[in-house]
Amino acid sequence: MLTQTIRNFVSRLFSTAPSAPKGPQRLGVDQHHIDRRLVSRHAIKVCEVLQDRGYEAYIVGGAVRDLIVGLEPKDFDVATNATPEQIRSLFRRARIIGRRFKLVHVVFGREIIETSTFRADAKESEIVDAHGRILQDNDYGELKDDALRRDFTLNALYYDPTTETVIDYHNGVQDLKNRVVRIIGDANTRYREDPVRMLRAIRFAAKLDASIDPATHAPIAQLADLLQNVPESRLFDESIKLLSCGNALACLKLIHQEGLHSYLFPLLDEILVEPEQLQFIDQALARSDSRVRTGRTLSPSFLFAVLLWPMVHKKWLAYQSQGQPLAQAIAAASDDALDDQGRAMPIQKRFQADMREIWFTQARFDRINNRAIWRMLEQPRFRASVDFLQLRAAVREVDSVEAQWWMDLANADTDQRAMLISERTPPTRTGTGKRPRRRTRRPQRANAQQAPKHE
Ligand code: ATP
Ligand code: MG
Numbered sequence: 001m002l003t004q005t006i007r008n009f010v011s012r013l014f015s016t017a018p019s020a021p022k023g024p025q026r027l028g029v030d031q032h033h034i035d036r037r038l039v040s041r042h043a044i045k046v047c048e049v050l051q052d053r054g055y056e057a058y059i060v061g062g063a064v065r066d067l068i069v070g071l072e073p074k075d076f077d078v079a080t081n082a083t084p085e086q087i088r089s090l091f092r093r094a095r096i097i098g099r100r101f102k103l104v105h106v107v108f109g110r111e112i113i114e115t116s117t118f119r120a121d122a123k124e125s126e127i128v129d130a131h132g133r134i135l136q137d138n139d140y141g142e143l144k145d146d147a148l149r150r151d152f153t154l155n156a157l158y159y160d161p162t163t164e165t166v167i168d169y170h171n172g173v174q175d176l177k178n179r180v181v182r183i184i185g186d187a188n189t190r191y192r193e194d195p196v197r198m199l200r201a202i203r204f205a206a207k208l209d210a211s212i213d214p215a216t217h218a219p220i221a222q223l224a225d226l227l228q229n230v231p232e233s234r235l236f237d238e239s240i241k242l243l244s245c246g247n248a249l250a251c252l253k254l255i256h257q258e259g260l261h262s263y264l265f266p267l268l269d270e271i272l273v274e275p276e277q278l279q280f281i282d283q284a285l286a287r288s289d290s291r292v293r294t295g296r297t298l299s300p301s302f303l304f305a306v307l308l309w310p311m312v313h314k315k316w317l318a319y320q321s322q323g324q325p326l327a328q329a330i331a332a333a334s335d336d337a338l339d340d341q342g343r344a345m346p347i348q349k350r351f352q353a354d355m356r357e358i359w360f361t362q363a364r365f366d367r368i369n370n371r372a373i374w375r376m377l378e379q380p381r382f383r384a385s386v387d388f389l390q391l392r393a394a395v396r397e398v399d400s401v402e403a404q405w406w407m408d409l410a411n412a413d414t415d416q417r418a419m420l421i422s423e424r425t426p427p428t429r430t431g432t433g434k435r436p437r438r439r440t441r442r443p444q445r446a447n448a449q450q451a452p453k454h455e
Helices: 001-016 042-051 060-069 084-090 143-149 172-177 187-193 196-207 218-228 234-245 250-255 277-292 302-323 325-343 349-367 371-379 382-394 400-411 414-423 442-450
Strands: 025-027 057-060 077-080 092-096 103-108 111-117 126-128 133-136 157-160 165-168
Touching: 001 400, 042 057, 042 077, 042 084, 042 103, 042 111, 057 060, 057 133, 060 157, 060 172, 084 092, 084 103, 092 143, 126 218, 157 172, 157 414, 165 277, 165 382, 187 196, 196 234, 196 250, 234 302, 277 302, 277 382, 302 325, 302 349, 302 382, 325 349, 349 442, 382 400, 400 414
Parallel strands: 077 111
Antiparallel strands: 025 165, 057 077, 057 157, 092 103, 103 111, 126 133, 157 165
């Protein structure tokens, strides 16, 4: 009796165990609920042109995932069985890009529809490095092969805008609805093929407020080191995506928790444990998250300027207390923070220049005389620097009235600016530096003018 019960239990257990779906599920609007009006008309156009020529073409990846959960997609990708050359020949403004895997950018004004050919699953077509990382693969395949090559089940969904059907080979819609990030295939192998997938798992979990399936999660701690084999430029691109996923702090905390931060953001070791630093990052990222959610853009230099600021600020104060002048102290502090960051993942020079400008301007806000403000207004990063000052005011690092004055100035027209500047009294707070120099000798000059001339 007991044996029978156990046997039944075991057989029930196996009958409900997840197995690879035999064929794809085809889901209609009533199941996927994608509102076609929210789909880029250019992506629809690309699909229509390809389908009219007899090719298969679907909107795929992040856009389908985001549309199903009601988020606004960042961009739209199309997958097709046409080759890159065939795709290019069908559109007036299209160019083939990519070395590792060729794809086509179809350009419509400011929108680019990234259109790629279904990839093959054939392992023979891959060249891998000693750790199993794929270095080259250029073989084309069928839709089912393409689905198998994608990273997570919720990213392997294909939307046909003509029939409004979603094709789902790996139960991705179900996972999406249950908010589970699940890798396709064996997690260990897939992370070895491409270690960035570990970061992507975390990003999608934070972005979608999802959990990571245990088997998908398990190998991460052990394989974290593989990130050191990934080219810096790729890590940098991914780090920007992490910071602009719409849930940045949650994402950073997860990256830290999983021990992946040392290859991207080593400063998190300090930022996430020091309450003052955490408070700044928390407030600043909450603001940038809300920008992302309302579809506004974020500049990578601003994001990195925010992330490294707690360190810059701390060192800036330290250098000043050692007697360095304000400007010299901020320059030295910036060098230190960028060096620390650079040892793990260097930030591109052009972004570094912008970051320094934003930081150096923080030191100038304190001291600047009224005449020099006009030149400051011409600086390309003036607006960003003023936005940055607001973030500092929000954590009481600077006076909020002063920060608002600069914001008013940034928003004003020329006449209003002249008025604001003429009414400005020189800053007297000590805040981050020494007392500003006493303003002008005008009273003396006035006295001198009134003084009787010597005969
Ligand atoms: P988002 O654009 O919101 O950052 P996304 O999912 O669209 O997210 P992309 O980097 O634009 O991410 O990639 C598009 C699609 O390509 C993904 O949805 C996924 O199907 C596939 N993909 C991207 N990177 C990988 C990878 N490293 N391994 C396997 N598939 C990937
Ligand atoms: Mg995308």
